[in-house]
Amino acid sequence: MRIELLYYPECPSHERALELIREALASEGVSAEVNVVRIDTQEQAETHRFIGSPTIRVNGRELQPQPHLPYRLTCRTFQHEDGRLSPLPSLTMLREAIRNTEGG
Amino acid sequence: MEIGHSAYDFNLPGVDGKTYSLKDFADKPVLVLFFWCNHCPYVKAYEDRVIALANEFGDRVAFVAINSNDPTQYPEDSFENMQKHAEAKGYPFPYLFDETQAVARAYNASRTPEFFVFDEERDLKYHGRFDDNWEYPDQVRHEYVRDAIVSLLQNDVPHVSQVPPIGCTIKWKH
Numbered sequence: 362m363r364i365e366l367l368y369y370p371e372c373p374s375h376e377r378a379l380e381l382i383r384e385a386l387a388s389e390g391v392s393a394e395v396n397v398v399r400i401d402t403q404e405q406a407e408t409h410r411f412i413g414s415p416t417i418r419v420n421g422r423e424l425q426p427q428p429h430l431p432y433r434l435t436c437r438t439f440q441h442e443d444g445r446l447s448p449l450p451s452l453t454m455l456r457e458a459i460r461n462t463e464g465g
Numbered sequence: 466m467e468i469g470h471s472a473y474d475f476n477l478p479g480v481d482g483k484t485y486s487l488k489d490f491a492d493k494p495v496l497v498l499f500f501w502c503n504h505c506p507y508v509k510a511y512e513d514r515v516i517a518l519a520n521e522f523g524d525r526v527a528f529v530a531i532n533s534n535d536p537t538q539y540p541e542d543s544f545e546n547m548q549k550h551a552e553a554k555g556y557p558f559p560y561l562f563d564e565t566q567a568v569a570r571a572y573n574a575s576r577t578p579e580f581f582v583f584d585e586e587r588d589l590k591y592h593g594r595f596d597d598n599w600e601y602p603d604q605v606r607h608e609y610v611r612d613a614i615v616s617l618l619q620n621d622v623p624h625v626s627q628v629p630p631i632g633c634t635i636k637w638k639h
Contacts, residue, residue, distance in 0.1 A: 371633075371634045372633060372634075373631055373632075374506075433538060433539070435504065435505070435539065435633055435634075435636070436505060436506050436507065436632075436633045437506065438504075438506035438509055439506070445510075446506060446509035446510060447506060447509075447510055447600070448506035448507055448510065448599075449600070
């Protein structure tokens with residue numbers, strides 16, 4: 362399994378995002394390296410199709426894609442299962458993404 | 466802006482069609498001025514808490530939200546979208562557009578959300594984040610802005626005067 366975490370350092374959520382990914386992997390009993398990619402410039406954002414920090418991809422599939430948004434340097438919003446808007450995905454969302462990829 | 470510094474005046478358009486400056490809030494003994502926007506997830510995480518606090522203290526405390534982001538890069542933060550969002554959420558406070566970004570620069574603001582709480586003389590008494598847990602409202606232990614308001618309404622000094630703001634960076638024009 363390939364997991365990518367792309368982050369913009371001015372957005373303070375990336376360390377917690379990495380913790381959540383590792384927690385989700387452990388909960389699902391999956392061993393995988395997390396490829397952490399730092400995005401500093403608009404050019405890099407466009408190259409990496411980065412709409413905000415953190416962007417998380419499991420086997421290339423983006424968690425909660427938002428194709429209407431431009432590539433840019435900012436924090437991104439995730440909508441949790443309970444409707445709450447957050448700078449981070451929920452553990453449940455991450456576990457499901459890992460489980461679905463592992464099973465599929 | 467250092468603690469104790471006087472509030473800078475401004476003259477900014479609000480989403481309600483009015484133009485606001487400090488004198489419009491002179492009847493309230495406490496002023497909570499905060500840098501805000503539409504797109505930032507930290508703002509979204511705090512939005513309901515800020516609205517609740519403004520509704521709770523609105524008769525004695527002036528709450529003023531200011532968006533200084535460059536809408537050419539972040540179209541969600543355009544004046545038109547500010548108007549739509551404020552109406553949809555029922556903001557109980559003025560939501561102002563700092564198009565030139567001069568107000569954000571004067572206050573040396575860097576994040577959204579970022580809070581400045583002023584006393585009756587409009588001297589800065591608290592600066593920083595709203596509380597100590599953006600992620601889980603039910604696990605908040607320190608409500609910095611609320612505590613500052615309560616202290617000032619009791620003519621007391623807030624126990625905590627500064628906590629670094631957490632959120633998105635203000636999106637400056639190039």
